[in-house]
Amino acid sequence: MNGEAEPLLRFAEAKKVLGEIYTDLGKHVDELDEVYKGIVEPTGGGAGDSECMVPDEQAAEIELFRESINTIMETFRRDNMKVVFFGRTSNGKSTTINAMLHAKILPQGMGHTTCCFLQVKQQHLTRFRQFLVNELEVATDRDVKDRIFFVSSRERSTQVFNDCRMNFAQFERAYREQTERLRAEVHLKVSADFSEEIMRLEAIVDRFNMPFLDTTQGIIEYKRALAEFTDKCVSSDLEARCTGGLMSRIWNLENDMFQYVTKILAEPYQHKLEEVWRYRAPFKFSICVDAPALTKDFHEDLEFRFTFGLSAIIRRIIAYRSGQPVTAIQANLLTPMALRNAGRSNEDLHNEAMQKAVEENAMMTQMVLTSASYLANGSIGLLVVGGIVYRAVGWRVIAVTAAAYGGLYVWERMRWNSHAKEQHLKEQFRSHLAARMQQVGAAHTTHCETQAMR
Incomplete structure (x- = not known):
């Protein structure tokens, strides 16, 4: 191309070169069509009888190529051609056009061209209305609104x-x-x-x-x-x-x-x-x-304790009222406080004091039961309670009850061996762990929900 030519002449030269290229392509397509038509096979029925060997799909493809080239050539034969610039807002379209024309034809700036188009929207609508209603007379003022469409890039x-x-x-x-x-x-x-x-x-x-x-x-x-x-x-x-x-x-x-x-x-x-x-x-x-962490506060009780003994009954009552497993309750509930604190460190005593502050109700219950135990363990209390029961039910009922109570005690005491201690430990461990797992069940459920969401 001539470097000294005007910028718009470059489009004319490009149009000429493209026209020559597609003209050559059209000639090659015609030659290929002639070659396909020359490939025949005699049928043997007589002189001049032959059949084309080219598949119909390839012949149709040749016709499609010819139509495409003719359509493009018709576009090149036009006197006026349009050049379209694609790009986003403020991407340099107006600057490129002005540089090619060597003149500031279009406005430049951040979205300035789009803004100018929006400002002249009403002018275009007025001109289109006059053109359709007054000049062409193909629509009325009422119908013209449905025939004019104005779409800007910003809208x-x-x-x-x-x-x-x-x-x-x-x-x-x-x-x-x-x-x-x-x-x-x-x-x-x-x-x-x-x-x-x-x-x-x-x-x-x-x-x-x-x-x-x-x-x-x-x-x-x-x-x-x-x-x-x-x-x-x-x-x-x-x-x-x-x-x-x-x-x-x-x-x-x-x-x-x-x-x-x-x-x-x-x-x-x-x-x-x-x-x-x-x-x-x-x-x-x-x-x-x-x-292991859930059973950290597990306290096994492998000493022989009669099922209907006073200590066992008190432990079950306190465990029920405090909402804790019975294995979390200390076994020496009926021992005086001073004896239980003997030989313990200051840190243990401090932790126990903090727990007592939040379990005042349980401590009050423990104090009442401890006082009752002193009375029950004393000889005077035993005589008083025995006298009241004797006068109420009689000595025969007392004898039968005592015999049954003693028989149960002897039967449990004879069965208390190493195997029984192991089974007792397992049962206490299971009960304690089940209670702790019920307390942390909601936390594990929430953790699984979080894993599924991830």
């Missing part, structure tokens, strides 16, 4: 923005509803599985098999091993039950998402996504019951 951007905002708000609402629905399903499933696992604690504790040594160190090791074994079994069972119950639904949602994403990706990326999806770790709930 279109605002409309698209509002539509996108409404669509995104709808997406957020649908996503929130789906999330809440999934959260409710997780809450219901985990809560039910947690309750069932608490009911299965007895079977889990019974599976624990370790030699029981009736010594202080042996009992400590036995409790530690029992807590670790129970924690491992309960945590694994809860993870399997909770994950298995919701895995089918989560898998269906993830599979649907994978199918949708695969459709919108190109073929090379589809294989990469499939590789990542194939080696992706499956979803699994992470649940840690931490039985």
Whole structure:
């Protein structure tokens, strides 16, 4: 091209070059058509009988090429051609046009051209109305509003923005509803599985098999091993039950998402996504019951205590009123306070004082029961109570009751051996852990909901 030519002459030269290129393409298409028509096969029926061997699809493709080239050539034969500049607002379209024309024809600035177009909107509407109504007489003043459409880039951007905002708000609402629905399903499933696992604690504790040594160190090791074994079994069972119950639904949602994403990706990326999806770790709930921490305040009571003894009855009453497991209540409730504090550190005494401040009602109950125990253990109290009962029911009823009471005591005392202590320890441990798991069940359910939302 001539470098000294005017800028607009470059379009004419480009038009001429493009016309020559498409003219050559048209000639090549015609030559190819002649070649296809020359490929024939004799049919054998007689002289001049032949059949074209080119498939109809290729012949139709040649005609399609010829029509496309003719359409483009008709465009090049026009006297006037339009040049369109595409770009966002303030992207340099007006500056480029002015530079090519070597003159400031269009206004320049941040959105200035668009602003000018908006200012002349009413002028265009007035001119179009006069043209359609007065000059062409194809519409009336009432109908002309339905035949004039003026859409600017700024108005279109605002409309698209509002539509996108409404669509995104709808997406957020649908996503929130789906999330809440999934959260409710997780809450219901985990809560039910947690309750069932608490009911299965007895079977889990019974599976624990370790030699029981009736010594202080042996009992400590036995409790530690029992807590670790129970924690491992309960945590694994809860993870399997909770994950298995919701895995089918989560898998269906993830599979649907994978199918949708695969459709919108190109073929090379589809294989990469499939590789990542194939080696992706499956979803699994992470649940840690931490039985050793829950049973930290567990106090076993392996001394022989008659079921209907005064001390055992008092412990059960205090445990019921305080809402704690009976194994969390100290066994020496009937011992004077001064004797219990002997040999304890200042830190332990301080912690106990803090607990007493928040358990005033329980302490008052303990004081009343302690006073009653002193009276019951005294000879005078025993004589008074015995006299009242004797006068009320008679000596025969007292004798039968005492015999039955003594028989139960002897029967339980004869059965109290090392195996009974082990079973008693397991039963106390199960009861204590079940009560603590019920207290922390809501926290574990919330934790599982958070994992599912992630």
